[in-house]
Amino acid sequence: xxxxxxxxxxxxxxxxxxxxxxxxxxxxxxxxxxxxxxxxxxxxxxxxxxxxxxxxxxxxxxxxxxxxxxxxxxxxxxxxxxxxxxxxxxxxxxxxxxxxxxxxxxxxxxxxxxxxxxxxxxxxxxxxxxxxxxxxxxxxxxxxxxxxxxxxxxxxxxxxxxxxxxxxxxxxxxxxxxxxxxxxxxxxxxxxxxxxxxxxxxxxxxxxxxxxxxxxxxxxxxxxxxxxxxxxxxxxxxxxxxxxxxxxxxxxxxxxxxxxxxxxxxxxxxxxxxxxxxxxxxxxxxxxxxxxxxxxxxxxxxxxxxxxxxxxxxxxxxxxxxxxxxxxxxxxxxxxxxxxxxxxxxxxxxxxxxxxxxxxxxxxxxxxxxxxxxxxxxxxxxxxxxxxxxxxxxxxx
Amino acid sequence: xxxxxxxxxxxxxxxxxxxxxxxxxxxxxxxxxxxxxxxxxxxxxxxxxxxxxxxxxxxxxxxxxxxxxxxxxxxxxxxxxxxxxxxxxxxxxxxxxxxxxxxxxxxxxxxxxxxxxxxxxxxxxxxxxxxxxxxxxxxxxxxxxxxxxxxxxxxxxxxxxxxxxxxxxxxxxxxxxxxxxxxxxxxx
Numbered sequence: 233x234x235x236x237x238x239x240x241x242x243x244x245x246x247x248x249x250x251x252x253x254x255x256x257x258x259x260x261x262x263x264x265x266x267x268x269x270x271x272x273x274x275x276x277x278x279x280x281x282x283x284x285x286x287x288x289x290x291x292x293x294x295x296x297x298x299x300x301x302x303x304x305x306x307x308x309x310x311x312x313x314x315x316x317x318x319x320x321x322x323x324x325x326x327x328x329x330x331x332x333x334x335x336x337x338x339x340x341x342x343x344x345x346x347x348x349x350x351x352x353x354x355x356x357x358x359x360x361x362x363x364x365x366x367x368x369x370x371x372x373x374x375x376x377x378x379x380x381x382x383x384x385x386x387x388x389x390x391x392x393x394x395x396x397x398x399x400x401x402x403x404x405x406x407x408x409x410x411x412x413x414x415x416x417x418x419x420x421x422x423x424x425x426x427x428x429x430x431x432x433x434x435x436x437x438x439x440x441x442x443x444x445x446x447x448x449x450x451x452x453x454x455x456x457x458x459x460x461x462x463x464x465x466x467x468x469x470x471x472x473x474x475x476x477x478x479x480x481x482x483x484x485x486x487x488x489x490x491x492x493x494x495x496x497x498x499x500x501x502x503x504x505x506x507x508x509x510x511x512x513x514x515x516x517x518x519x520x521x522x523x524x525x526x527x528x529x530x531x532x533x534x535x536x537x538x539x540x541x542x543x544x545x546x547x548x549x550x551x552x553x554x555x556x557x558x559x560x561x562x563x564x565x566x567x568x569x570x571x572x573x574x575x576x577x578x579x580x581x582x583x584x585x586x587x588x589x590x591x592x593x594x595x596x597x598x599x600x601x602x603x604x605x606x607x608x609x610x611x612x613x614x615x616x617x618x619x620x621x622x623x624x625x626x627x628x629x
Numbered sequence: 630x631x632x633x634x635x636x637x638x639x640x641x642x643x644x645x646x647x648x649x650x651x652x653x654x655x656x657x658x659x660x661x662x663x664x665x666x667x668x669x670x671x672x673x674x675x676x677x678x679x680x681x682x683x684x685x686x687x688x689x690x691x692x693x694x695x696x697x698x699x700x701x702x703x704x705x706x707x708x709x710x711x712x713x714x715x716x717x718x719x720x721x722x723x724x725x726x727x728x729x730x731x732x733x734x735x736x737x738x739x740x741x742x743x744x745x746x747x748x749x750x751x752x753x754x755x756x757x758x759x760x761x762x763x764x765x766x767x768x769x770x771x772x773x774x775x776x777x778x779x780x781x782x783x784x785x786x787x788x789x790x791x792x793x794x795x796x797x798x799x800x801x802x803x804x805x806x807x808x809x810x811x812x813x814x815x816x817x
Contacts, residue, residue, distance in 0.1 A: 237795075237802040241783065271805040274812070277758055278777040286669040286683065294687045295661055301691055302654040402662060409658070 240268060244275045287519065288466030295409040296416065296470065345385055346396045368417040372427050375411035376434045379404055383438060386460065387445050394453030401460045408435070408467040415474055425478035431471035432486050438464040439490065443497055458512065465490075465516055469523050473530070480531035484524060484541045488548050491520035495555040498574075502562040510559065510567055514574040521552075521581045528588060542588035546598045549582040557605020575604065576616050646707055650697050657697070660707065661690050667779065668711050674778055675719045675763065685722060689715045709781060709789035716771050761811040769804035772797055 239261055246252040254272060258265045286294075341350035341357065358378055365374050382404035389397050415431050418424045439461060446457045468490060475483040498513035524545050531538045556578065560571045582602050589595045604613045642663065648656035668689050673682035692714050693700070700710055762773055768790060775781040775789070787794045 235798075237798040240802050240805070241798045270809050271802070274758070274805050274808050275777065277755075278762070278773065279755065280670075280778045280780070284670045284673050285666050286686065287679075290683050290686075291665055294665070294683070294690070295658060297687060298661060298690050298694065299654060299658060302657065302694055402659070405662060406655075406658065 236264060236267065239264060240271055240275075243268060243272055247272070247276060288462040289469040289519070289523070290466075292405075292409055292412060292463070292466040292470050293473075296413045299409070299413050300416065345388055345393070346399050347393060368414045369423060369427050371414040372411050372418070372431060375407045375414065376431060379407035379411065379434075379438065382407060383441050383445070383460075386442075386457065390445055390449040390453055394450055394456075397449075397453050397456040401456045401463070404460055405463045408463055412467055412470045412474075415471060425475055425482070428471045428475040428478070429482060429486070432468050432475060432483070435464045435468035435471065436486065436490050436493070439468070439493070461516075465519065469520075472523070472527065476527050476530050477534065480527055480534075480536055480538065481540050481544070484527050484544050487520055487524050487527060488544060491517050491524070492548070492551065492555075494520060495552060495559075499555055499559050499562075502559045502567075505564075507564060507567045510563060511570045514559075514570050517552075517574055518577045521577050525581055525584050528585070532588070537592075538588055539592050539594045542585040543594070543596075543598070546582055546585035546589065549578055549585075549602045552578045553602060553605055557607045560605065561607040572608075572612055572616065575608065578602075579604075579616055642707055646700065649694075650700065657694055664708055664711055665690070667708060668715055671712055671774065671779060672715050672719060674759070674774065676722065677759075681722065685715065685718050688718055692718070705789035706781075706785050708779075709775070709785050712775060712779065713771075713789055757812060757815060758808075761808045761815070764811055765804055765807060768792075768800050769807060772800045773804050773808070776801065 243252070243257040243261075246257060247254055252260075254269075254276065257272065258269055261268060341353035344350040344354050358381075361374060362371065365371050382400050385400045386397050386404075389400065411431055415424070415428050418427045442457055442461045442464060446454060446461070449457055468486075472483040472487055475486075494513050494517040498510045498517065501509035501513060528538050528541045528545065531541055553575065556571055556575050560568060560575075563571060579602055586595065586598065586600050589598065590600075601617060604616060608616075642660070645656040645660050645663075649660060665686065669682055669686045672685045672689070673679070676682050676685065689711055693711055696714075700707070705713070762770060765773060771790065772786055775786045776783070781789070783794045783797050787797045790797070792800075
């Protein structure tokens with residue numbers, strides 16, 4: 233190897249893989265040292281930025297949008313298919329379903345898990361049920377029910393085969409995405425509100441179930457369960473976005489219940505000295521609290537009187553701060569920063585709610601500045617209540 | 630490329646791609662699930678803010694779906710193909726931007742390898758480095774990002790960009806020399 237480009241590439245690979253150090257590489261090519269060293273230093277300095285991930289709400293929203301676009305193109309492409317072909321497909325599906333259900337196989341497959349011989353039958357029966365349930369509302373309910381089945385599978389696999397939970401989580405994500413997609417199709421009005429509310433409440437329940445599963449799985453399976461929780465939260469946010477168009481107050485109520493639940497989760501984990509879990513639950517709280525502000529803004533944009541939503545958000549602050557104070561008193565110094573951030577988000581949300589109420593002259597007895605818990609030191613309180621003006625950073629991650 | 634080096638995963642991806650090329654939306658949805666995080670990170674690194682990164686990531690997958698029948702004719706890994714679509718979209722995005730504010734967005738600091746030698750070796754300012762990388766043009770920027778940020782092999786980069794591995798090494802060399810030049814100019 234003689235060309236300088238090849239030598240540079242070889243040195244980069246050797247150093248990155250740990251086969252050589254920078255010094256060893258330079259010693260191998262003394263005549264090129266001056267040329268190689270600065271370039272290698274730059275190459276080795278380029279590190280992939282960690283923890284940059286899209287939010288789960290975005291993941292679900294983008295997937296739903298993608299599927300919608302695909303269906304839109306497909307509808308155009310398939311308009312020439314004769315009606316009899318669709319009817320024939322339906323008849324075949326019905327015959328398949330009837331024969332599958334008629335034998336004991338489908339029944340026996342109900343309790344099967346990924347890796348079992350009958351699991352494909354179980355998924356096949358689900359697919360047939362999808363074909364038979366063409367209405368949007370029915371499909372939402374069906375996908376939510378299938379998502380519930382995925383949770384049962386996760387629970388069953390937790391101790392038997394935790395390495396298989398990841399595949400179930402992916403299916404759970406698809407069930408949730410399909411439920412949201414169909415919720416979008418339900419349209420406007422009472423039906424949409426009722427379906428999106430049911431979807432949001434179901435995902436809130438899923439979150440509680442997943443907390444329980446997380447507590448009982450071995451460490452190796454925890455990551456997959458955490459991912460499933462993020463999906464449930466992302467799905468709930470999307471369902472609440474739809475509900476906000478029809479009933480923002482109800483959307484705000486459900487969101488507040490879930491974020492309060494995240495705080496209790498953080499508190500339980502603080503009592504168990506599980507710092508990483510505390511931080512995860514607090515991040516989820518922050519995401520939902522910020523989403524509460526989005527509900528208020530969306531409702532305002534749609535012309536709703538948002539006083540009730542803002543009042544709800546403002547009243548919720550004291551309960552949030554109280555729990556955050558408890559958590560603050562229980563966690564180590566390293567984790568206190570995460571609690572302070574959650575306090576900031578709660579106070580910020582309070583400020584926005586107060587602003588909305590003040591504009592309408594509906595502030596009533598709600599304090600403009602919330603009382604921070606006594607566990608928090610004075611200088612931290614001061615910083616939280618009078619934050620530095622924000623720059624144009626990249627946003628949350 | 631870490632993900633597709635796993636033979637089982639690669640076979641699974643190949644099957645999903647085959648179905649997606651045939652028009653199976655569910656398979657494409659699963660490809661989306663598998664790749665959205667990587668595509669987002671790639672785009673985010675280049676645009677530096679969440680709303681634009683989300684918007685462009687969404688567009689990458691829509692374009693990919695619309696062009697799935699073209700993918701089967703290429704030999705590059707699926708993720709590399711998505712990155713290429715992302716690269717073109719980001720270029721269009723830059724063209725539509727009059728200011729260069731995206732250069733100054735802060736991207737999370739790197740979590741350096743704990744080896745003291747590696748830390749000492751890789752101590753350049755990441756923000757300065759990112760700004761310099763974003764000033765590289767065309768293939769130079771793409772090769773740097775694909776090799777160092779996305780961890781593609783030279784073979785994968787070569788097939789993705791339709792060039793030989795030797796040419797990729799030449800581009801890499803020129804890109805690093807250019808980065809050195811940009812960074813020296815910035816400090817003086």
